[in-house]
Amino acid sequence: MKVKIIADSGCDLPKQILDNLQIEMMPLIVQADGEDYLDRKTIEPLQLYSKMRNGSATKTAQVSPLTIKETLTTYAKQNIPVIYITLSSGLSGTFQTAVLMKNEVSEEFPDSSVAVFDSLGASLGYGLMVYEAALLAEKGECFENILSMLSTFRENLQHIFTVDDLEYLFRGGRVSKTAAFMGSLLKIKPVLHMEDGKLFPLEKVRGRKKAFARMLELMKERTGDTSNMTLAISHGDDIESANVLKEMIIKEFHTNEIIINMIGGAIGAHAGPGTVALFFLEKPVRTS
Template structure:
């Protein structure tokens, strides 16, 4: 069976040790503070990013990988794994970034050289990072390309994610606020619960007073989806490790969790959410 290689972009926020263990190939996005440009996860780690965010007089900006960045990655994989390699690319939501388009155009440049499939995750951060990890595991376990694609599509369609943020300021200024603009001007201590809709757009779910109530409502909604089914969960946070660990403990106690991940929101997604994000993604297995 031809080898399968899973490719993603750095906004998936997959820990480098997982990338290396599972053979996941990552194309970095770029983060810019004024005239200073960094490669997400390569020359700028999450902790360094949030420190710069606190100190910088200017808000950061992000940019997608170029078509040539993806083409170079595809060529590198083909050279290393041979012309029969099968490449599956899972990208950040096309509704949030042009990354998906870059990956697709790069594929069109190399269609005769390799078997490449590009998929829009319609998700962000480790929400699709979890899907990438599961796809890489399936490929390593010897599943066929079609089996891996079926798994990816099933997870994209069924994974549920809810998150709360400290402020809508970063989403608004970065132009990624989507339908959550309905929550602008909320009263003090009102915590907006958001989710990504079927097209990958940030969408309001509910406004709750106080963080504790918001977390409980988020868990309640995920439990309505999961019932007693076994699930995999991903706790996602930005500079909130204690809150993330507490959320993880609750999710594992209150739901039938067979595996739980914990990931920090990296520089690309963090540019548009700011610190203080706390969320949970759950998918039936």
Template sequence: MLRIFTDTAANVPPHLLEQYHITAMPLTYLLDGQPTELVGHDYYEAMRKGAEVKTSLVSPALIRDTMESALKDGDDVLYIAISGGISGTCWSAELMAEELRGEYPDRMIRVLNTCGASLGEGLVVLEAAKMLEKGCTADEIIRQAEENCGRMRQFFMVDDLKYLRRGGRISAAAQVAGSLLKIKPILQSDPEGHIIQHSKVRGQLKAMETLAELYKEYAVDGTRTVGIAHADCPDGALRLQAKLRDAGQTGEILSVCYEPVTGGHVGPGTVALFFFGEVWR
């Protein structure tokens, strides 16, 4: 039997993890240097008040132990991971997988770099889990997951430029100018899964219109599930959902609050859009 693993950066809601028997290994985070259980509004409100976030990848030892528990049960392993372009988790998982392949030569152990995060990773995970539930083979599931990674489009608006500044993605001068002009950067994933700038617009309303326009430009099937992730910005998420419907999206829209690790890097107020288009990477 194939077992599907991912990490908490995939932003898959707990009820779906349970429904599809997916194991999500935790990335960890500190708030002002201390462990915390804050999530959602309380977490992002702490960030707005100046709390500093530090994040860590999934422990390699935990990855190994979790995978090995499945292998000992006679199962094969597929770990669908956060982008190797923004986290070392994927590469740690591959190192652990290589060790385990030597110890369990009769078992399949596969680590898939999604080049995505949040629902850019999570939608790939969910499609794989649904295929497993339908009785598809491991080869079929892996082949489709690889294709879905190549189809995944990820665009997002950040509300406050200071979080990008902390991550070294913009200059201090650009942060000041952008804040004064209410500039909202639209970012995207590049072919290797790094975050790069797509464009800049003025104001949240224009940003949501731009995200919907990008969906209309790149989506190829309006019935496929779309993902929206927001960092304590439910009004922006609802506005984007309405504009997606106007743009011809008729399928399921899975909307979630950003989990703390990836959300801690983009900052409160961020709204992100994830959908499948043509294969582009």
């Protein structure tokens, strides 16, 4: 029986991919102005970014434990193997909660095949992992082989971000108020990356163009042949910048297989409007 792939809204995959590959998405909770919303269900990214630009304080919360248990139970009852790939445990408590719910479901249905996999990724980096798993599932690949691929993919996955306004990172506790103020004054654009599932500042450059140029330099340093690799770019309501980066990548790496989508509330609530992120592998993990 075909493996069911589940992800949460932090994967930022385009709806067309989710629908075509029958990936079930569970929404994280986005809090704005004291109200709770379901990411990409009761609040769209553009609505969130509008609120943030107008000064709204935003936070996020993990997927509801009840939602996770009910969803996993649905497939366990039908003896459908299921893999729930979660947003990085370094950014959300969803993974830990999902493991608890999975254990309860496995006790109730001991013959079921249910796995929870920590992506250690975010946005479309995590999304690429989900995408490749769903492609394998669509081809009828077995439960164990998909989990093996996910482990290899996770080891090779690279995330590089830049943000447009340090104020949002200050609100999330990533930089000091002084650094945020001076960065805005001097047009400093931090370049960040992921280590062990958490987001860390890597270096600072002055100006958007230099930030993009540095992102490409880092990509050159960290990867080899990209001809058979799917890359991804996500953005916080800044498709123009995303397309600029895309053209720079095509010119430098001669690849056209690039997924672009807007960052949803799970990540956008912390990174803010204008964020641009690039995702690729250290070496190809071709599954499709």
